[in-house]
Amino acid sequence: MCSLPVPRQPLRRVAVTGGTHGNEMSGVYLARHWLQAPGDLQRPSFSATPVLANPAATAACRRYVDRDLNRTFTTTFLTARASPDDPYEVTRARELNQLLGPKASGQAFDFILDLHNTTANMGTCLIADNAHNVFAMHLCHHLQLQKPELSCRVFLYQQPGEESYAIASVAKNGIGLELGPQPQGVLRADLFSRMRALVAACLDFIELFNQGTAFPAFEAEAYSVSGTVDFPRTQDGDLAGTVHPQLQDRDFEPLRPGAPIFQTFGGEDVLYEGESTVFPVFINEAAYYEKGIAFIQTEKLTFSVPALPSLTPAPSPVP
Amino acid sequence: MTSHHVAEEPIKKVAIFGGTHGNELTGVFLVKHWLENGTEIQRMGLEVKPLITNPKAVKKCTRYIDCDLNRVFDLENLGKNISEDLPYEVRRAQEINLLFGPKNSEDSYDVIFDLHNTTSNMGCTLILEDSRNDFLIQMFHYIKTSLAPLPCYVYLIEHPSLKYATTRSIAKYPVGIEVGPQPHGVLRADILNQMRKMIKHALDFIHDFNEGKEFPPCAIEVYKIMEKVDYPRNESGEIAAVIHPNLQDQDWKPLHPGDPVFLTLDGKTILLGGDCTVYPVFVNEAAYYEKKEAFAKTTKLTLNARSIRSLSR
Numbered sequence: 001m002c003s004l005p006v007p008r009q010p011l012r013r014v015a016v017t018g019g020t021h022g023n024e025m026s027g028v029y030l031a032r033h034w035l036q037a038p039g040d041l042q043r044p045s046f047s048a049t050p051v052l053a054n055p056a057a058t059a060a061c062r063r064y065v066d067r068d069l070n071r072t073f074t075t076t077f078l079t080a081r082a083s084p085d086d087p088y089e090v091t092r093a094r095e096l097n098q099l100l101g102p103k104a105s106g107q108a109f110d111f112i113l114d115l116h117n118t119t120a121n122m123g124t125c126l127i128a129d130n131a132h133n134v135f136a137m138h139l140c141h142h143l144q145l146q147k148p149e150l151s152c153r154v155f156l157y158q159q160p161g162e163e164s165y166a167i168a169s170v171a172k173n174g175i176g177l178e179l180g181p182q183p184q185g186v187l188r189a190d191l192f193s194r195m196r197a198l199v200a201a202c203l204d205f206i207e208l209f210n211q212g213t214a215f216p217a218f219e220a221e222a223y224s225v226s227g228t229v230d231f232p233r234t235q236d237g238d239l240a241g242t243v244h245p246q247l248q249d250r251d252f253e254p255l256r257p258g259a260p261i262f263q264t265f266g267g268e269d270v271l272y273e274g275e276s277t278v279f280p281v282f283i284n285e286a287a288y289y290e291k292g293i294a295f296i297q298t299e300k301l302t303f304s305v306p307a308l309p310s311l312t313p314a315p316s317p318v319p
Numbered sequence: 320m321t322s323h324h325v326a327e328e329p330i331k332k333v334a335i336f337g338g339t340h341g342n343e344l345t346g347v348f349l350v351k352h353w354l355e356n357g358t359e360i361q362r363m364g365l366e367v368k369p370l371i372t373n374p375k376a377v378k379k380c381t382r383y384i385d386c387d388l389n390r391v392f393d394l395e396n397l398g399k400n401i402s403e404d405l406p407y408e409v410r411r412a413q414e415i416n417l418l419f420g421p422k423n424s425e426d427s428y429d430v431i432f433d434l435h436n437t438t439s440n441m442g443c444t445l446i447l448e449d450s451r452n453d454f455l456i457q458m459f460h461y462i463k464t465s466l467a468p469l470p471c472y473v474y475l476i477e478h479p480s481l482k483y484a485t486t487r488s489i490a491k492y493p494v495g496i497e498v499g500p501q502p503h504g505v506l507r508a509d510i511l512n513q514m515r516k517m518i519k520h521a522l523d524f525i526h527d528f529n530e531g532k533e534f535p536p537c538a539i540e541v542y543k544i545m546e547k548v549d550y551p552r553n554e555s556g557e558i559a560a561v562i563h564p565n566l567q568d569q570d571w572k573p574l575h576p577g578d579p580v581f582l583t584l585d586g587k588t589i590l591l592g593g594d595c596t597v598y599p600v601f602v603n604e605a606a607y608y609e610k611k612e613a614f615a616k617t618t619k620l621t622l623n624a625r626s627i628r629s630l631s632r
Binding site for chain 1: 348349438501502504505507508557567582584585604606608609
């Protein structure tokens with residue numbers, strides 16, 4: 001498996017972004033809190049910068065104002081000539097690209113930690129682009145070891161050949177934290193505390209790396225996107241049913257061919273017609289209705305992640 | 320000959336409202352389904368009309384467009400002169416009042432069921448506006464008995480200042496149905512199946528009543544609103560604390576003085592003051608952040624209804 005280069009310098013410019021979706025409240029409240037009291041974000045070798053990514057959507061307690069900010073960090077949007085008619089999130093993406101990027105440049109931030117919630121029963125989910133990102137895989141592994149009680153799962157969102165579009169892609173590296181279930185517009189104490197503890201553990205990992213800790217190779221398990229499934233629809237495109245009770249809340253559990261996935265309003269069951277077992281995630285996520293997604297199918301991968309070498313160069317062998 | 324039951328007129332016109340809040344999806348999709356295929360809500364001799372009350376908010380999957388539809392059915396708003404400057408929901412309230420009211424008139428619908436969801440862990444809830452309504456107490460008793468062992472709670476919003484002008488209040492017998500927990504913008508099959516059963520039992524009750532069945536005296540336990548509690552806030556008015564983990568999801572459970580209520584963002588616990596045990600409801604409801612309501616305190620009491628029977632037809 002080919003791996004991406006790992007950092008050879010300490011990570012000093014780190015950002016924690018909340019409110020990328022304005023109604024996902026754990027990150028909104030953490031970012032607001034840290035903007036006033038940033039103590040949690042300080043480590044000996046760096047201080048992470050809190051960012052309220054979509055302030056207009058946050059003020060309105062909506063996912064976005066004009067379009068999904070977290071799908072807007074593509075070259076096309078970031079480099080097109082600015083116009084007063086641009087959607088709010090396109091303008092905001094350019095501002096964030098100035099602040100945290102520019103994307104794919106040497107001046108970009110070293111790392112972005114992006115905070116999200118889902119209405120799906122995803123528990124603690126760590127979102128990385130792909131399995132080749134050795135540094136991110138080590139960070140995820142570190143969280144799994146530090147927080148065994150959370151059963152952190154790793155979700156790999158990037159499909160082959162797809163351009164990165166999420167906020168973390170502006171920095172040299174990054175991951176997303178996705179905690180659920182939590183309704184949009186609701187702040188639950190349990191998820192708020194868990195998110196806060198996870199951010200602390202992420203910053204601790206970066207600190208360990210900056211201090212010269214090496215991390216050994218390991219066998220990783222992750223869930224990689226393989227497709228999406230829409231709700232049953234009427235001829236007008238309206239919902240004709242919803243997620244079956246036997247699938248609801250079963251994120252990351254195996255879904256086998258022939259198992260019920262939807263219940264129509266007429267009372268019929270719709271069965272899964274795929275040919276192989278998949279692992280559904282983001283089951284019944286509120287924000288994905290408009291995207292035509294009832295759940296995302298993943299396949300479960302196991303793969304080897306090479307060691308993350310220490311920043312301090314090992315003494316050269318004596319000639 | 321003296322009669323010990325209250326004789327009432329048979330019920331003729333029933334409406335089922337969904338989408339009064341456009342992002343509470345159970346009512347939205349049940350009503351849409353019944354508009355296409357209403358077999359399951361039809362009962363002999365009864366007119367049952369489903370309606371999407373706030374179609375614009377449903378289309379945008381938002382609670383409302385300009386203001387909360389479920390707070391504007393007061394006589395002042397209903398009597399305003401029609402103008403383009405009126406909030407969309409006030410105009411819509413006037414239309415609904417013409418079709419299903421007018422409020423407080425002989426012509427109004429007999430029963431209106433208004434279907435809602437909450438993000439709070441309230442289970443199946445029936446909302447009662449008037450503690451002396453024998454017919455609805457009997458209906459709620461019937462629904463509770465039919466749903467058992469699934470719990471079904473009754474929330475009484477009778478209060479000199481906290482009662483609000485609901486969409487259903489144009490009917491002679493207004494019934495609020497509230498099922499949770501369900502995030503806004505999400506449609507859960509389990510919640511849908513529960514709400515569907517509540518409507519089935521309610522319509523069966525009306526049918527039995529119209530057929531002349533006598534319902535003997537009964538009693539139900541209800542939770543009556545006492546006061547609303549806001550989140551602790553900082554000097555700028557921003558929320559400074561979350562519902563405490565011990566209170567989260569504990570709707571209807573006793574909350575004693577000294578029990579934790581909030582957890583501040585810097586980690587301090589805030590306890591319940593006062594000297595009486597209360598029963599919290601609408602704990603951490605998403606839509607109530609803007610109404611400055613973290614939860615409502617209720618007190619538990621028993622309501623009795625006399626025997627009822629419809630006048631023979």
